Amino acid sequence: MADPLRQFLPYGLEDLPALLHTPRAAPREALSAGLVAYLKRLGAPSASLEAAKRLAHPNSRAIVSGQQAGLLTGPAYTFYKAHAAIKLARTHSTDTPVVPIFWVASQDHDTDEIRSVELLDFEERVHRLTLELPAAHPAGRIPFSPYFSQVCELLRRFGGYSEVRERICKALVGPWSYSEVFARLLLEFLGPLGLVVFDPMAPELAPLFAPALEREIANPLASSEAINRTALAMKQAGLEPALGRGEGATNLFLEGPDGVRRLLRFREGHFEDGERQYTEADLRAILAHDPARLTPAAGLRPVLQDTVLPTAGFVVGPGELRYVAELGGVYELHGLKPPAVIRRMGVVVLEPPIERILQKYGLEAWAFQADPEGAFKAALAQQEARVQAIRGHLARINAEFEQIQRLLSEPTLQRPRHRAQVRIQHELKRLERKILDSALRQDNTIGAQFARLQRHLAPAGPQERVYPFLMYLLKHGEVVLDRLTKLPATGQHTLHLS
16 A cells, blocks of 8 residues: 555554454444345355354454445456455454455446446357446346346356356346345355345345434535545645545435436535435435435445444455545544455466466566556567567677777767667667567467457456456356465465466
8 A cells, every 4th residue: 555545544454453353333233133134035155144143243343345236246356355355354253253244336326337247258259248227226226137038148158167157047036136136146156155245225234324324414515525625635645536525415325216316415405416305304204214215425335334334344446445545534424433444355367278378478467467568578579589689689789889989089979879879779679669569460379379368367457357257167167266265365366277
């Protein structure tokens, strides 16, 4: 974590042991009972249910992570976040239970981000599916059943281990919402490891947030002002804040009668969502009747989470660090101490053919993923005979220019000599780049292998942000999950399948 950011994130991984023994208020009995009821309804395995029951312990703690309810669990880093929470909870659980919890962002209404999936099969064919989800509707309100046949047909075309495919399709079938299907898939594969899944829109759990939401309704701009103050301080420290609240913007969304989730603004003593106005009494009535309709914005969500959960550690992705850093003032408003903010693990999955290509060129997977073309060209240059010959000639030319320099004692001749040397160096380097460009672009073994590495490791950004972890389970079976469980909770890792 960068030092300037650390002043806005007071607790990190090194503080977790102390925070696990710091008093943390939470409605533990109601939380545990609600979770057990919710998990039973979803058909959770016994390990997950037992973990939820342990939350009722008066000194229980939680390691929390979360993500949007992506199609087929979304990008692979969803599993990496969950694994980090599981691993940290196991490491630190002694006589006091520490429970790994995965927060399903069912309230999120950006359906464009959760409606697509991309799979790469053994024949290097890309299978894509994009569902027509209703715009601006929370994932927790969207029925999944209209999309069941499309998703299972995609899995049938993709192939792979039939038992994994059957487990996935079994989790999909039924009268579930989009977020409940996401939760059931996580429970199917990670529930046996003790993961507890938490859906804030679940009727068993939504009422738990009423006290915190009532505080926001009573002082609707306080949390926005706190975020803006921190954002200003971050700018003064040379950091670019991720959040900023506009004039009148609260940290609350309201789901309207049409199912659309809209931001609430507070002006002249009333709330408005662009469709109609609401009084404080109106919102309190909605909260009493259907608490899932009133939901937090990004600037409130982690704080709302920690008003209900006894969170000691919060596992986040690199992009989430900055926005969590802006929430210190919001935590204070709700009388909470922030948890330890822990950057999740990163993973590159290496299938056997890809590992062989990397070894052939002496490439490191993370380096390739960060700069595919640059890393490959640098490795290729070490093996390309023409490039090595050019570099040899260039070394001899530079030596010759050193000899020429001794002949030119006049100061006025040094600059022309230097220009001539630089010009030759530039042209030979340019020729080297053209040789490497040609090798990559030609329809030959080198070009094909570069393209193959790119498809697997950096298809449209880092691998973990494109392909779902379930893709590797479909292709290679349970061994993939078994090897993930052996990796540390933090840091960058390579998961070998050879």
